[in-house]
Every structure is written in structure tokens, then in C-alpha cells.
Amino acid sequence: MRGSRAGQPELARPTSRATIPTCLPLLTAQSIQSNMSAYPAYVMGGLCIVGGITGFARTRSIPSLVAGVGVGALYLWSADGIRRGTANSLETALGASAILLLSSLPRVAKGPIPAVLTATSTATAVYYGRKVYALQQ
Structure with a gap:
């Protein structure tokens, strides 16, 4: 017998279709990758907001505050969308x-x-540019 030792029964071969319990979420490489791709946006969003507030505190620069908080909020909004898998977040x-x-x-x-x-x-920009390009392929 192929694949068995003398005196031992042959083990059943695994089938090509595995059943997945419906109560478990299906984790695919794409879902894990898209969740991972939210981290740079979360970091950049936090840094931009802190930088805008710091720039305003040091120099009373309203443009620093508006730009930092605005771009930071845009990053955080996109990160949340990437995490949830909504369209156009990347x-x-x-x-x-x-x-x-x-x-x-x-x-x-x-x-x-x-x-x-x-x-x-x-x-x-390079990171998300590659993600968007890979998504369109």
C-alpha cells in the first residue's frame, strides 16, 4: 500500500474542499492585508493632528492648525474606511x-x-500608491 507502513492502516487523504463553520469570520489574505494597510494612515493622522496643534501652540499659526487637523482628520477617516473595507479609502x-x-x-x-x-x-504616498495600483490590477 502506498503511504502506509506495514501493519498500519492508511490515513485518509484530505479533501480539496474544507468546510468552514459559518460562525467564524472568513479571514483572507486580502482582508488581513487591508487591515494592516490602515496602520500608516492612523499613524500619519495622529502625527499630523499633534503637529498642527504643536505648530499653533508654538507660533500661533492658524494655517498650521487648520492644515494639520484637516489632513490628520482626512488620514484618520481613510484609515477607518480601510479598516472597515469601504470603497475608495485607499x-x-x-x-x-x-x-x-x-x-x-x-x-x-x-x-x-x-x-x-x-x-x-x-x-x-508610495505605500498607498502601490496598494491602489495592486488593487486595480
């Missing part, structure tokens, strides 16, 4: 990254804060 995170990149790029040489903003927004 695109919203990509848009928030583009807004932050385009607003910080002209000031990149003026100090460490604009340089860090440019670097982090570039990283998240």
Missing part, C-alpha cells in the same frame, strides 16, 4: 499623502520639520 489615504507632500515640498530646505513631513508623506 485612494483617500493616497490623496491625503499627496496633499501633505505638495504642501511640504516647497519648504523642504527650511528646516527639519518640513523635511520630515516631506519624507513621511513621500513614504505613505
Whole structure:
């Protein structure tokens, strides 16, 4: 007999269709990946809001407050949408990254804060750009 030792019964082969209990949520690679892709948006949203409030506290800059809280809220909204799996949430995170990149790029040489903003927004734009591109393939 193939696959069995002498004197031992042959084990049943696993079938190609496994039954999944309906009470358990179906975890697929796509659902795990989309939940993981919400983390950069949560981090960027928190950092933008804290940065906007800090910029306002230090220099009384209303544009820093509005831009930081606005872009941060956009990141957090998109992160929540990514986590829930709603449509266009990855695109919203990509848009928030583009807004932050385009607003910080002209000031990149003026100090460490604009340089860090440019670097982090570039990283998240590349990350979400790849996600959106992979989704459309």
C-alpha cells in the first residue's frame, strides 16, 4: 500500500474542499492585508493632528492648525474606511499623502520639520500608491 507502513492502516487523504463553520469570520489574505494597510494612515493622522496643534501652540499659526487637523482628520477617516473595507479609502489615504507632500515640498530646505513631513508623506504616498495600483490590477 502506498503511504502506509506495514501493519498500519492508511490515513485518509484530505479533501480539496474544507468546510468552514459559518460562525467564524472568513479571514483572507486580502482582508488581513487591508487591515494592516490602515496602520500608516492612523499613524500619519495622529502625527499630523499633534503637529498642527504643536505648530499653533508654538507660533500661533492658524494655517498650521487648520492644515494639520484637516489632513490628520482626512488620514484618520481613510484609515477607518480601510479598516472597515469601504470603497475608495485607499485612494483617500493616497490623496491625503499627496496633499501633505505638495504642501511640504516647497519648504523642504527650511528646516527639519518640513523635511520630515516631506519624507513621511513621500513614504505613505508610495505605500498607498502601490496598494491602489495592486488593487486595480
